[in-house]
């Protein structure tokens with residue numbers, strides 16, 4: 001028998017004020033992972049909040065900040081859903097730009113202002129309060145639930161791959177789901193079925209033992225030129241990446257995914273304005289531009305350092321040159337495989353003496369539009385918010401959230417977010433509204449129900 005969502009929603013409405021107070025308590029506990037400020041205390045607070053609603057929870061160590069792991073078994077449920085969320089937050093600087101202190105959760109009308117209110121404590125708490133609503137109305141949660149709450153998302157979740165490998169058995173599930181961030185800027189709920197991957201490397205060229213008088217450039221190889229030539233061998237002026245087999249594993253978008261792009265309401269002018277440019281690469285416009293943004297990999301120079309960059313003239317052959325290159329990768333490119341291809345490319349083109357170091361990577365992911373988890377999110381979003389959601393077949397940015405976890409575990413995964421549009425992510429005066437938070441609890445409950453029925 002499907003759950004009685006009307007009773008669940010009535011319970012959520014009846015306990016609205018207390019739920020808002022609990023979110024304020026959570027926002028008041030700082031948890032800045034990049035500054036190691038309050039993260040462990042926040043993990044403990046969440047474990048306690050999970051136990052209070054009846055979830056079996058523990059704080060598990062990783063190589064960095066702990067993961068809060070939990071599970072809730074429902075004897076009659078057939079499917080298991082793994083919920084990803086994160087409890088760490090971004091730093092608060094510049095502090096004087098906040099109209100209210102970032103960790104006081106000040107109420108301003110309907111707004112709860114505070115760091116982490118939307119990203120992602122408001123989102124996280126929706127799941128816990130949805131569990132409470134099921135159990136307190138004497139109903140079984142329609143799916144078995146597992147919870148993985150990450151304490152390092154805002155620094156790229158560096159410990160998560162190891163954690164997942166180590167706990168593969170306890171994480172076993174049919175699908176994964178993450179809530180983070182808020183509605184699309186258009187005011188519609190947003191559903192994302194994947195994320196981009198990333199490979200970040202630095203390449204160092206060494207020249208003479210020390211900087212030399214540039215008159216010696218007649219006899220001594222300049223490492224900056226060497227890097228320029230190496231870079232030039234990697235990408236053509238037509239933007240095609242020239243590394244052998246670089247594009248081999250890419251899965252092009254399906255008809256359905258292209259249709260999603262058409263329906264996405266892509267607006268050239270708004271994006272040009274946001275980027276501060278007057279044209280896109282290759283003169284692309286419309287759907288072609290949005291397709292390239294989501295489905296094509298990049299080879300991007302993030303930084304280049306060599307020789308004299310101070311004021312005025314200084315004539316030298318620099319002793320070394322350094323470039324930082326990032327590749328945005330798409331489904332199903334493997335970052336470590338791409339790293340090997342880059343090294344082989346450099347060796348093949350006579351640059352085997354360049355030093356290549358990998359500084360970090362994230363695997364890309366993409367879950368089909370027809371997957372159960374995507375369909376559950378879409379129908380719950382339509383019902384709860386009475387509007388069409390914006391569906392992104394994958395994400396332009398990279399992260400280790402629900403879709404990433406899914407591809408790591410070989411299951412399907414999707415992401416959504418309950419916060420308001422323009423919630424000031426990573427910026428001063430971040431907020432959530434009480435309405436978005438309360439609606440998000442109802443949305444979580446409905447997503448689980450729809451997923452159970454799928």
Ligand SMILES: [Zn+2]
Nearest residue numbers: 090119154426
């Ligand atoms: Zn964030």
